[in-house]
Amino acid sequence: MPDLIQFRDATYGVNGRVLLGPLSLTVGQGDRLVMLGKSGAGKTTALRLINALLLPSAGEVLVSGRSTRAWDGVRLRRSIGYVIQEIGLFPHLSVERNVGLVPRLERWPAPRVRDRVDQLLRLVGLPPGDFARRLPHELSGGQRQRVGVARALAADPPILLCDEPFGAVDPLARQELQVEFRSLAERLGKTVVFVTHDVREAVALASRIALLDQGRLVFAGTVDEFHATTDPRVTPFRGML
Amino acid sequence: MSFFRYVLLNRAELLTSTWEHIWLVALSSGIAIAIGVPAGILLTRSPRLRAPVLGFANVVQTIPSLALFGFLIPMPFIGGIGARTAIVALVLYGLLPLIRNTYTGITSVDPAVREAARGMGMTDAQVLWIVELRLAAPVILAGVRIAVVLGVGIGTIAAAIGGGGLGEFIFRGVAMVNSAVILAGAVPAALLALIADGGLHLLERKLEWRR
Numbered sequence: 001m002p003d004l005i006q007f008r009d010a011t012y013g014v015n016g017r018v019l020l021g022p023l024s025l026t027v028g029q030g031d032r033l034v035m036l037g038k039s040g041a042g043k044t045t046a047l048r049l050i051n052a053l054l055l056p057s058a059g060e061v062l063v064s065g066r067s068t069r070a071w072d073g074v075r076l077r078r079s080i081g082y083v084i085q086e087i088g089l090f091p092h093l094s095v096e097r098n099v100g101l102v103p104r105l106e107r108w109p110a111p112r113v114r115d116r117v118d119q120l121l122r123l124v125g126l127p128p129g130d131f132a133r134r135l136p137h138e139l140s141g142g143q144r145q146r147v148g149v150a151r152a153l154a155a156d157p158p159i160l161l162c163d164e165p166f167g168a169v170d171p172l173a174r175q176e177l178q179v180e181f182r183s184l185a186e187r188l189g190k191t192v193v194f195v196t197h198d199v200r201e202a203v204a205l206a207s208r209i210a211l212l213d214q215g216r217l218v219f220a221g222t223v224d225e226f227h228a229t230t231d232p233r234v235t236p237f238r239g240m241l
Numbered sequence: 242m243s244f245f246r247y248v249l250l251n252r253a254e255l256l257t258s259t260w261e262h263i264w265l266v267a268l269s270s271g272i273a274i275a276i277g278v279p280a281g282i283l284l285t286r287s288p289r290l291r292a293p294v295l296g297f298a299n300v301v302q303t304i305p306s307l308a309l310f311g312f313l314i315p316m317p318f319i320g321g322i323g324a325r326t327a328i329v330a331l332v333l334y335g336l337l338p339l340i341r342n343t344y345t346g347i348t349s350v351d352p353a354v355r356e357a358a359r360g361m362g363m364t365d366a367q368v369l370w371i372v373e374l375r376l377a378a379p380v381i382l383a384g385v386r387i388a389v390v391l392g393v394g395i396g397t398i399a400a401a402i403g404g405g406g407l408g409e410f411i412f413r414g415v416a417m418v419n420s421a422v423i424l425a426g427a428v429p430a431a432l433l434a435l436i437a438d439g440g441l442h443l444l445e446r447k448l449e450w451r452r
Contacts, residue, residue: 051360053356053359053360074362074363074364075362076362077360078361079362082361084353084356085353087353088351088354088357089357090354090358091351092375092376101361102361105361105362105363105367152361161360
């Protein structure tokens with residue numbers, strides 16, 4: 001499978017302090033790569049390097065074979081779904097308008113946006129008749145997360161970046177969201193990069209796991225390899241399962 | 242002479258002064274908005290400007306209004322006797338609430354919302370218009386309300402430098418030691434302030450959104 005995302009010795013630092021890297025890592029088409037690590041390990045930084053919210057201070061990150069430096073940031077981000085922990089739903093816009101935002105920015109005709117929004121809301125388990133016109137504050141935490149996922153999928157991007165999207169949800173709803181998210185991503189064939197500090201979540205979602213510690217990649221491999229490795233830097237994490 | 246009798250006898254002149262007053266406040270508020278809101282936005286983009294610009298607006302606010310009008314009279318271009326000078330002074334007073342509220346409104350937008358907006362591929366201009374200004378609108382409008390109400394009050398001093406408006410009656414009443422004449426200027430000014438305050442407050446409520 002072609003590599004959709006490649007980190008090539010990508011480094012990111014601020015004021016001479018290195019937060020990430022040098023990191024070399026590839027994500028293939030259809031992979032669900034979970035970046036695992038404690039807070040401050042550089043996971044979020046790595047994610048933001050992919051959609052060019054940050055540019056590497058050294059090395060490069062390629063998306064679809066092209067360096068993020070060469071991409072137009074806005075174009076790149078419109079082709080990548082992005083879900084963050086606080087979700088960042090626009091509080092003044094209805095569910096419908098939140099989800100339809102990128103298609104509207106891309107100037108899709110109105111009926112097509114409406115169809116797409118309905119389809120997506122059904123996909124994430126929110127009947128459009130009940131939910132389309134609600135405002136974000138009228139939703140539960142889990143429902144907001146679903147809207148966040150629907151919004152990220154709106155323009156049918158091949159890549160989905162998720163930064164601890166289920167972090168603020170209660171454990172039961174969280175498990176349900178994980179299961180649904182996984183099957184959704186598989187069904188739609190999305191390439192997913194998912195950041196979490198929760199080992200169980202990582203194992204539940206991943207096809208591959210990348211373990212980061214203090215800005216360095218200490219392990220990358222399939223879930224089976226993650227279970228099998230005897231690397232002393234990995235085993236403490238596995239102990240949390 | 243009673244207040245009502247005085248108003249009745251002078252209704253034509255009073256109406257003219259009221260219109261003058263509305264015009265003074267509307268024009269100066271419009272100019273203050275046109276300068277203050279972009280200035281507030283600019284401050285959110287370049288934090289280094291924040292201290293000097295807010296500092297300047299703050300200092301202007303501390304100058305007693307009669308003194309500011311007086312200072313402006315000898316100034317070339319913006320000064321002199323008449324409505325123009327009054328408008329310049331009113332604009333200066335209106336700037337602080339507008340700059341400060343625009344700045345506060347935008348910086349208090351939830352960072353997650355801004356991050357999401359950028360992450361979804363909005364351009365800087367789209368983030369500003371669709372997200373930041375829209376979410377900051379109630380706070381900015383509160384600034385407009387303060388500026389307008391302030392303008393209605395301070396606008397009465399315009400008459401001291403020949404700027405017209407309802408202050409004409411107030412200064413005349415003071416000179417005549419006649420409270421009916423003072424009231425003929427003060428009551429309509431107070432009403433104007435209340436109406437502007439109420440109307441803008443309603444608009445503000447309409448623009449509010451809940452978290």
